[in-house]
Amino acid sequence: MVASAIFILDLKGKVLISRNYRGDIPIRKIEKFMPLVLAAEEEEQTLSPILSTEDGVNFLYVKHNNLYLLAMTKKNSNAVTILLFLHKLIEVFKEYFKVLEEESIRDNFVIIYELLDEMMDFGYPQTTESKILQEYITQESHQMEVQVRPPVAVTNAVSWRSEGIKYRKNEVFLDVIESVNLLVNSNGNVLRSEILGSIKMKCFLSGMPELRLGLNDKVMFETAGKNATAKGKAIEMEDVKFHQCVRLSRFENNRTISFIPPDGEFELMSYRLSTQVKPLIWTEVIVQTHSGSRIEYQIKAKAQFKRRSTANNVAISVPVPEDADTPKFKCSMGTAAYVPEKNAIVWTIKQFQGGKEFILRAHFGLPSVKNEDENQKKPPISVKFEIPYFTTSGIQVRYLKVVEKSGYQAFPWVRYITQNGDYHLRMPESVKTAKLSAI
């Protein structure tokens, strides 16, 4: 269950700050960590996020910017809990210092010690809600006239929201964001497609409001005995995950999403659908190498969604050989550029209307001396895009009810957006036109 000590290290393994919670492992054992990392690198072994020394000390770590956040333990601790706690630390530190890096650690060591003391006790995670922590662990505590006390929320059942919040205008903003993960093989067959959705909220509500969110959830319609078709399409989510404010047993019973929200910004829920959908931006590439001296690409992009939607900031990245030179482009839309540090052509189209199709032709020279090592890295084509006012799954917020005992009116605002997740299409083999050049 427990972590013995927590460390923040720089990339060379130097300890920037640490907190020893249990004292059962000598703190200098941390010196064993870097050699383990280096040894694995040397032997081309795959480095996992959990390492152990021969004398049974385990290191669980997460890399962030130029830092390692690391927990040390000798016991059969809960690995998932520890790793999640490390991620939580990153989250909280980021809320406190905007960026988490070596500098911000040095500048804020006092407050980091305080946070480490409050967020974990004897290796058990305690309060990790940054909103609540900020109420009693502050940067400018000496300016306060009165001594701070632990907020009730720390130990409340509602541990994520404090009482007495006031807003002049009570508003809620909902962002429904769907990321599409797609993998297409080199023959153009879709290997997997998956929608990861999330509903993010910005709550500016006074008091202790009770919220209820209604979605066009198929299972809910069924449990409620309503006819799904009456209100349009209902969607079937394969798995749903909720922020801890949501009453899970209520959801289990009758699919009601009811909760007292934290103040400000948070992710209310995330969901997953693995229904096959038509790839939103379809890309086809034809590669031709001409007697090893030049290479040509013909890239076709097609927007396979309704005409009334438009994808913004589309960027299609097509890998090219490392030694390609003298790029030439011709495209019917947008701009194409060669990005040498990524060894890729990046074709950007600011606005890509549904149903449209565009073509880019690219031409590169290749050096006459070939690199012998055939096994070059073969990254896939990746596509970035954003389609506002549109969700692939068809999820809809039907209502958001806000009830507070003071009886104010609150207005919910909803936005929908679909964007790319891991959206990859594998490159096809190049067609070789093996003409022998005349001598």
Next chain:
Amino acid sequence: MQAAVTKFTQNALADLRRQNFFSTAKKGENFELKADLNSEYKERRKDTVKRVIANMTIGKDVSSLFADVVKNMQTDDIELKKLVYLYLINYAKSQPELVILAVNTFVKDTDDPNPLIRALAIRTMGCLRVEEITNYLCEPLRKCLRDDNPYVRKTAAICVAKLYDLNPQLTVDNGFVATLQEMISDSNPVVVANAVAALSEINDSSTQKGLFNINNSILLKLLAALNESTEWGQICILTTLADYVPVDEKEAENIVERVIPRLQHANASVVLSAVKVFMVYMNQNYITSEKTINLIVKKMTPPLVTLVSDHSEIQYVALRNINLILQKRSDILSQEIRVFFCKYNDPPYVKLEKLEVMIQLCNDKNVDQVLSEFKEYCNEVDVDFVRRSVRAIGRCAIKLESAAERCVNVLLELISSHVNYVLQEAIVVMKDIFRKYPHSYEGVIVNLCKNLESLDEPEAKASLIWIIGEYAEKIDNANELLEFFLEGFKEESSMVQLQLITAIVKLFLKKPSQAQDSVQKILQTATQSCDNPDIRDRAYIYWRLLSTNPQAAKTVVLAEKPPIESHTKIVSDSLLDELIANIGTLASVYYKPASLFGGRTGDNKIFSTPAEDANADIEGVPGTTIGGVENLLDLDFDDSSAQKSSTPPSAAPKSGMNDLLDLLNDDVPPMGNTGLSQPSTPSNNVQNDLLSILGGGNNTMSSSNIMSPGLNSNNLMSPNSGLGGLGGLSMMSQPQQPQKTVMLPANEGKGMEISAVFVKRQNKFFMELTFSNKTAQPLSEIAIQFNKNTYGLIPLAPIGINVIPPNESRDFTLPLGTNGPVQQMNPPTLLQIAVKNNLGVYYFQHVLPTSLFETPSTTPSMPSFGMNMNNNNNNNNSNNGLDGLLI
């Protein structure tokens, strides 16, 4: 504008701070600090404490300032107080005698009107870990445990665990553990969660059972707190529920019903802890109803899939656990294989785990898809990943006979790609395929042999040599091929040398004319100029075998080999059961028994307290099925380093034990088809044959010093006897029908006499006990406990006897598990037992009959034993002495 100014000031402040606090070491800096710590100005003192802490942070020794820092402890400024406390936590151990100075302030602070300070004081006192102050801690702790403020109570609850860690007796004597029990009924969910956390920790680390009792009302409290706790609290409660043994199936179902909603929690650890509860309950048969099991499986699958889109590190742990879950329940996730396809930007450690899951999920329907993925992965740059992908193809071939041909074709394609490490890996894999499907795919041998010269890795070379030797009669130029290797024989690694000797002998037996010279040459070289005893020994065996009885040599060396099994098991079944109980923990990541980690022993079941349900009988506590011998073997693998724990099982056997078994297994087929051995007692014959071969050698060999004394028995036989099986096994006499013996005489047990016997039935261990009450009063509260022992024996149930009236006896059969804490005993079968009743605690010990741990009566047939070993080989112990010698 305003913002800009603020920003500027902040930056300036930050600069200033850095200069102040992290200024470079000056001579006598500590002296300066000391002066400033005693300054009359409050702000200055505070800044100095900050500087001291800054020095501490960068690793400078500021312990000499202890007394001066402690002086600043009495202050209204919380920030300053926290800093001083922090200093104390770091240096208390180095200055234990000075800590006493701080005790008064601490005790005073636990009475402060501000709960933040009360909690801070009690939390810090617990962290000091100095013997001298533990006694001063008790009174404040008692007070804080009953504090009005939940924040203080939740901190105090954890503090009990801290105190227990330092001084268990003191903690129990002060009744703090009992207080924790009461705190489970606290009105505040956070307090409940911390009390549960502290209690489970105490229960896990204690040898004394019954420190954490759950009865019906406590169970209800826990289930209620589950809905209200923070995410971390929920994990604590779920972990406890997974350890809890429900009274009956109804209770178990009730728990399951309350836990199911947790699967929708955003916190992956909450989800996995819930999965653990379900897996344990199904595994232990607490839940048997088909309907409930189906519901659980249906509910559990989507969240498991979702875990694979969490942070990479979480994915890693999740995938390792999914692999275990799949070995237990292969039915889940079968539709979801696409989720486990590697993404281009997955970190390598995630990719490798996904490969494992893909192999587990691979079946006749999806094998084409899977193969084309594997092939794709072989084009990546990460060498380790590519190698594993090639091996994965081989493992698919071995797992699915129907797909073997397609796998071989993919491998051939890869071989023709001429990427060196892919080629070598593919050859190793092909060897396994030949072992699994002998005499199929012989057509590819030509292609393999073409690449002879580009091999430089021992395993690949050894594999190709094995293939050549095995199919020597089909390869026209086998002698040339082998001679190619023979030239550099002495420089080769032992793995290659061993294979080469065998291959050339095989060639000689198949085509005597072709290999006359080679066989002479290699046997001479091996016996005369090799330092490695294994190589010499093997050469001697062959030499004598060939010179004594070439016909026998043929039957031995060219015997049919038992095909290798497909290894979809990652761990043995007994270990699997233990790992299931440890889902989400480090044990489940390393695939190592939890007992290796010191603390948790893996079997920390929490039983319902007898007071509440005296009728809980033994049927409610199903034992785990564990074969003693197998389990013992698991534990031998501790030393191999953890990261390597997923070496593909298809790899050639590497351990010394295995090799010897292989040697016996392969070359001396025990099944009676050799003409040498008599079918009735195979294992005995193996031994005899080998001995006679050696003996025969003695007669025929002219030079007597060739026969090294070690050869006779040590090298060949000792690994067997070390195993306690094989050679020695058949000579073991049948165990007598066991009789109970008096283990605790009445005069030593204050009038309670215990006679008992250990028995094994259907692979499960039981202790049959008879308790006799020779006192004049009723005996009750009987409990039993074993000390750590060699076999990890552990009682699986409480003693289900309520009261023994005077002058009466009660019989009880105690089911035993073998997944308890392990400690090597001398003799190995020594078991130390403690029994308690209402009158006291009694200790006695008993040496168990060794026969108890042998595989029962009938002599095991050789192939099945070999299979067992193969399974264990999965656990990848690559560093056991000998290098692989596959014959």
